[in-house]
Amino acid sequence: LAKTTQPISMDSYEGQEVNITCSHNNIATNDYITWYQQFPSQGPRFIIQGYKTKVTNEVASLFIPADRKSSTLSLPRVSLSDTAVYYCLVGVFGVGYSTLTFGKGTMLLVSP
Amino acid sequence: AAGVIQSPRHLIKEKRETATLKCYPIPRHDTVYWYQQGPGQDPQFLISFYEKMQSDKGSIPDRFSAQQFSDYHSELNMSSLELGDSALYFCASSLAEGGAYEKLFFGSGTQLSVL
Numbered sequence: 001l002a003k004t005t006q007p008i009s010m011d012s013y014e015g016q017e018v019n020i021t022c023s024h025n026n027i028a029t030n031d032y033i034t035w036y037q038q039f040p041s042q043g044p045r046f047i048i049q050g051y052k053t054k055v056t057n058e059v060a061s062l063f064i065p066a067d068r069k070s071s072t073l074s075l076p077r078v079s080l081s082d083t084a085v086y087y088c089l090v091g092v093f094g095v096g097y098s099t100l101t102f103g104k105g106t107m108l109l110v111s112p
Numbered sequence: 113a114a115g116v117i118q119s120p121r122h123l124i125k126e127k128r129e130t131a132t133l134k135c136y137p138i139p140r141h142d143t144v145y146w147y148q149q150g151p152g153q154d155p156q157f158l159i160s161f162y163e164k165m166q167s168d169k170g171s172i173p174d175r176f177s178a179q180q181f182s183d184y185h186s187e188l189n190m191s192s193l194e195l196g197d198s199a200l201y202f203c204a205s206s207l208a209e210g211g212a213y214e215k216l217f218f219g220s221g222t223q224l225s226v227l
Binding site for chain 1: 116143145147154156157160162167168202206209214215216217218220223
């Protein structure tokens, strides 16, 4: 599994755009980049997954540069309910591949 | 939409007792994962099952065992409980589709407190 590094914590205010960057210098050719969100006392929730360039869904955008050694999760106009821990995971996950292994996530605190 | 169901939601046990946690995956999902999350910690993978066979094993203590039944539900059995076993235990399910697109759906967890 590729080692990932992301900030331990970030602070933001309601209505701002938040960008959380994850470094993964030893990403392998077949690896995908996946982000999960976890609220206190709840199970993690899949947010977005990508391989290269940009991916967007109703929740977030994921920007991946050409060298794929980092990625940025972008949350547009955050609200208080976006306060959570965000995990960046890099690998090929599934039966017969790697198992989803959570490292240190980023605690995002959104204030009024 | 149906989600992953875990029971019980809370469980209080004494040291050296046993506990059984149950997980009912999303219908038609064939893979179940168990994770343990201690206070202030990140989720740690314990064990997984695919089509009722153990698929992968993580940091699961020998005192713990698990299985997946014919209806795909899974149970985590924990014996000789220790204070350090107090944690939130999550079950997740997925549909194995051959790799990178596999998405895990997590339940709300069982909070185990060992006194």
